[in-house]
Amino acid sequence: MYTASTAFLEALQEAGVAFIFGNFGSDHPALLEAIAEARAHGRPIPEVITCPFEMVGLHAAQGYAQVTGKPQAVVVHVDSGTLTLGGALHNVAKGRAPVLIFAGLPPYTQEGERTGSRNEFIMWLQDVADQRGIVRGYVKYEAELRTGANVKQMVLRALQFASSDPKGPVYLTGAREVMEQKSKPVKASPAAFAPLQPTALTQGAIDAVLDDLLKAKRPLIATSYVGRQPEAVGELVKLCERIGAGVYESCPSTLNFPQDHDLYTGTQWNQPFQNQALGEADMVLVLDSDVPWIPTISKPNARAIIRHIDVDPLKTDIPLWYIPAVSSHQADSLTALRQLNAALDKRRINAAKVEARRAHWSARSAERRAKLAAAEAEPRGAITMPWLIACLRRQLEDDAICLNEGITNYQPICDHLIRTRPGTLFTSGAGSLGWSGGAAIGAKLAAPDRTVVAISGDGSYMFGVPSSVQWMARRYETPYLHIVLNNRGWNAPRFSALSVHPDGYASRANTLDISFDPSPDYAGIAAAAGGAYAGRVAAPDEVEEAIAAALKAVREEKRAAVLEVWLP
Numbered sequence: 001m002y003t004a005s006t007a008f009l010e011a012l013q014e015a016g017v018a019f020i021f022g023n024f025g026s027d028h029p030a031l032l033e034a035i036a037e038a039r040a041h042g043r044p045i046p047e048v049i050t051c052p053f054e055m056v057g058l059h060a061a062q063g064y065a066q067v068t069g070k071p072q073a074v075v076v077h078v079d080s081g082t083l084t085l086g087g088a089l090h091n092v093a094k095g096r097a098p099v100l101i102f103a104g105l106p107p108y109t110q111e112g113e114r115t116g117s118r119n120e121f122i123m124w125l126q127d128v129a130d131q132r133g134i135v136r137g138y139v140k141y142e143a144e145l146r147t148g149a150n151v152k153q154m155v156l157r158a159l160q161f162a163s164s165d166p167k168g169p170v171y172l173t174g175a176r177e178v179m180e181q182k183s184k185p186v187k188a189s190p191a192a193f194a195p196l197q198p199t200a201l202t203q204g205a206i207d208a209v210l211d212d213l214l215k216a217k218r219p220l221i222a223t224s225y226v227g228r229q230p231e232a233v234g235e236l237v238k239l240c241e242r243i244g245a246g247v248y249e250s251c252p253s254t255l256n257f258p259q260d261h262d263l264y265t266g267t268q269w270n271q272p273f274q275n276q277a278l279g280e281a282d283m284v285l286v287l288d289s290d291v292p293w294i295p296t297i298s299k300p301n302a303r304a305i306i307r308h309i310d311v312d313p314l315k316t317d318i319p320l321w322y323i324p325a326v327s328s329h330q331a332d333s334l335t336a337l338r339q340l341n342a343a344l345d346k347r348r349i350n351a352a353k354v355e356a357r358r359a360h361w362s363a364r365s366a367e368r369r370a371k372l373a374a375a376e377a378e379p380r381g382a383i384t385m386p387w388l389i390a391c392l393r394r395q396l397e398d399d400a401i402c403l404n405e406g407i408t409n410y411q412p413i414c415d416h417l418i419r420t421r422p423g424t425l426f427t428s429g430a431g432s433l434g435w436s437g438g439a440a441i442g443a444k445l446a447a448p449d450r451t452v453v454a455i456s457g458d459g460s461y462m463f464g465v466p467s468s469v470q471w472m473a474r475r476y477e478t479p480y481l482h483i484v485l486n487n488r489g490w491n492a493p494r495f496s497a498l499s500v501h502p503d504g505y506a507s508r509a510n511t512l513d514i515s516f517d518p519s520p521d522y523a524g525i526a527a528a529a530g531g532a533y534a535g536r537v538a539a540p541d542e543v544e545e546a547i548a549a550a551l552k553a554v555r556e557e558k559r560a561a562v563l564e565v566w567l568p
Contacts, residue, residue, distance in 0.1 A: 004148030004174065004181045005034035008102070009045045011155035015190045017073050017100070019064065019445060020046045021057035025077025026120055027104025030179035046073065049445075049476055053468040054081050056438040058088035059428075060472070062097040063442025066254070066426050067401065069229075071098035071162045072442075078104055078126045082134050082171075087432025087463075092169045093138040093317070094290075095253060095429025096228070098162035100155070105131060105144070105175040116176030135171045137317075145174035148183030156193035163195035165332060166312040198332030201309070205329045206343050209285060212305050214349065216283035218360065219245040220265075224289035225429065226333045227256040230422035235337035236287075237261065242344055244357030245285075246364070248277045250292050251410070253429035258420040260369075262362040269410045274298045277364060283307075288333045290315065292323060309336050372415055379540045382568045385409055385485075389416035389455075391543045392483070395551055397451055399424060401443050405436035405456035409485060413455055434463030437482060441469060444478035451555065452480035458487065461522055466562075470530030473560040480561075481554050484522045487567045526562035533561035 008031065012020065024032060038045045051057030054076045061072040076082055082103045092099050106127045109117040118124070132142045141161035145151050151174075158170040201209075213219045221240065226232045233256060240247055240263050247257045249267040257264050265277040275298045278284070284300050286292045286308045293299050300306060308325040311332060315321040329336075375386035389412060396402070398420065404427050406413045419425040426443075428435035436454035444452045456464070461484045473479060523534035533553035537546040543565070550561035 001037065002183060002185050003030055003034060003179070004145065004151045004183060005030040005179045006037070007148060007151040007183065007186060008145075008155060008179070009034055009038060011152040011188070012046050012073055012100075013044055015156060015159050016070060017046045017159075018070070019049050019061070020073045020075055021049045021051050021061050022075040023051050023054045023057055023077060023081055024075065025081060025104065026122060027078050027106065027176055028075065028179075030116065030176065031075065031104075049472065051468065052471060053465045054084040055086060055088040055434065056441070056465050056468045056472065058085050058092060058099065058101070059435050059438025059464070060442035060445070061099045062088070062092050062095065062428075062435070063403070063426075063439030064446045065097045065099060065442070066095075066228075066439070067423060067443050067446035069098075071100055071159055073100045073102065076101065076103045078106060079128045079131045079134065080126065082131065085135075087434060088438070089135060089138045089169065090432040091428040091430040091435050094431070096167045096225070097169070097429075098159075098167040099169045100158055100162055101135070101139075101169055101171045103131070103171070103173050104179065105173050107176040109177060114177040114180070116180040131173060132171065135169075138169065139171045140168040142171040143173075145172060145178055147178065148181035149186065151183075152186045152188045153193075156188055156190055159190075160193040160195060165196070165198065198335045199311075199330055200335045201329055201331045201339050205309075205327070205331075206339055208327060209307050209309070210340060210343055210347065212283045212307060213243050213245060213285065214347070214353075216281075216305070217357070218281045219243060219283045219285070219357065220277055220281035221245050221247050221285045221287055222250055222278070222289055222292045223247065223252070223256045223287045224250050224291065225253045225256070226288040226337075227252075227254040227422055228288075229334045232334040232337055233257065233422040235334060235341060238341055239337055239344070241358075242341070242349065242354070244354040244361070246277055246281070246361035248275065249414075250289055252414065253427045255419050255422055255425040259414075259418045260420055262365045263358065265361065265364055266368050267411055267414045268293075268298060270294070270297075271411065272297055277361075285309065286323065286325065287336075290318070309333065376416065381540075383538070383540050383543060383565060385412035385567070386416050387540055388483075388543055388565060389413055392453070392547055393417050395544075395547055396453065400451040400453060401426070401447060403427075403436045403439050403443065403452070403454040405433070405454065405460045406485060407433070407457050407460060409457065433460040434465065436460060437464035437466055437469035440480040440482065441472050441476070441478050444480050445476070448478075451551070454480060454482045455485070456482070457485045458519070458522060462520070466522070466525050467529040470526040470532050470560055470562075472530075473532070474530040477558065479554045479557075479559050481550050482526070482560070482562045484562060484564045485567055486519060486522065486564050488517050488519055523562040523564045526560060530560055532559055533557070535561065535563040536566070537563065538566040
């Protein structure tokens with residue numbers, strides 16, 4: 001029996017979707033039947049990953065897409081499952097991860113007029129006025145499947161939107177009767193729904209950017225996510241080395257430049273001081289960044305020439321956004337960097353100027369590395385972030401995948417991991433907490449032979465529904481190490497309050513109602529839910545051994561590990 005649900009599964013399979021992260025409900029009898037029928041006949045379909053909590057499933061799909069660049073599918077239950085996606089949908093949208101979300105709709109008949117007609121009380125209560133409206137502000141495309149005759153084309157069209165720059169989530173719905181509908185098999189080639197071709201710079205833009213870069217005494221490239229395309233990292237290194245430009249990362253969502261390179265000047269997040277490199281630069285090329293600087297804290301000097309290249313230079317989903325750029329260009333970063341490097345082949349480059357620029361940025365880079373190295377000394381009292389991350393770094397392979405959800409510790413994690421290979425460092429790319437656990441599942445599914453490590457605060461760990469995450473890690477054999485930074489509360493709200501009211505009542509209050517004392521047993525949750533290795537460390541001289549034991553559980557015992565680290 002060929003139904004709309006059969007066509008749905010076929011479309012995903014033919015488009016190369018590897019996984020369906022599913023949380024099924026009363027709206028999915030046809031889909032469950034089609035999955036069982038395909039398995040019974042040995043017909044290939046994407047592997048189904050059962051997700052006890054919808055947000056975890058969407059974060060897992062995001063993690064897989066971040067590592068591979070390939071869109072995955074998430075199936076949730078009508079309006080309630082859609083609502084539960086919540087913060088994960090924010091992360092996937094702002095993080096530009098290609099994901100297809102499918103949610104059923106309650107039946108539109110109630111007297112048995114069609115197969116799938118209403119037969120449970122909840123179906124009246126789930127019948128809301130505008131289910132697609134829940135996600136409309138966060139997805140690139142949303143539509144309702146209304147007939148089995150074109151389900152395959154609709155799925156392929158949705159994936160085309162998801163995979164075209166700027167990438168992002170898409171949302172499809174279908175009522176029970178539609179998904180049960182018998183139809184004739186439809187042939188639709190995924191090639192006809194290929195993502196849009198990358199956009200390129202005009203010749204005028206290439207000339208203008210290169211002119212300013214080569215004229216500048218202190219050229220600087222500011223980026224946040226050029227590394228979403230791993231090949232772009234090598235092109236950026238090539239460009240910077242040829243002209244002597246420094247690189248500065250603003251709240252990076254991925255690795256954009258080797259962090260041990262002598263042209264790398266480091267990262268900045270919310271630190272309340274002027275970034276030295278940004279202030280020194282007389283020409284700044286902003287390349288793929290949603291927040292290249294925070295002008296109330298740190299910004300380029302007033303005389304700097306600023307040019308902007310981005311896959312989404314208008315930031316169409318951000319109502320208030322602007323930078324003082326003399327020109328902005330919509331282009332794929334990999335394509336643009338290849339164009340700039342090719343154009344440099346035809347230019348006469350002043351070697352002495354390149355050497356002078358490089359010497360300046362190299363000196364700044366060396367100063368930074370010396371400070372970081374000094375900070376990594378073993379402390380005598382409480383565990384410090386530099387010491388912790390340095391201990392972790394020494395035990396990780398070059399290709400290990402690190403997921404950074406440290407929030408108030410974003411910067412020390414980035415600074416001291418010192419990742420050098422593209423595709424080895426990620427954040428959620430946005431601001432909803434609880435990403436790292438689910439993303440680790442997806443990353444491990446994408447790269448089963450690589451070590452995956454998630455680092456998060458205690459608040460983010462609890463937001464991530466660790467009981468669901470750890471059950472999935474055991475069920476689907478995706479062991480990873482989760483380091484929980486336990487500072488007994490939410491530091492981010494504290495920092496935000498004190499930055500606005502440094503001398504206010506909050507600065508003198510005994511409590512701000514953001515404490516997690518008494519502390520839950522974070523590692524114990526993982527052990528109970530997924531049989532994970534559970535560790536806890538509070539003394540600096542115990543850190544290296546504790547990390548080694550946790551990684552042994554992941555690498556040799558093939559089970560997840562949670563290491564709770566007590567910070568001041």
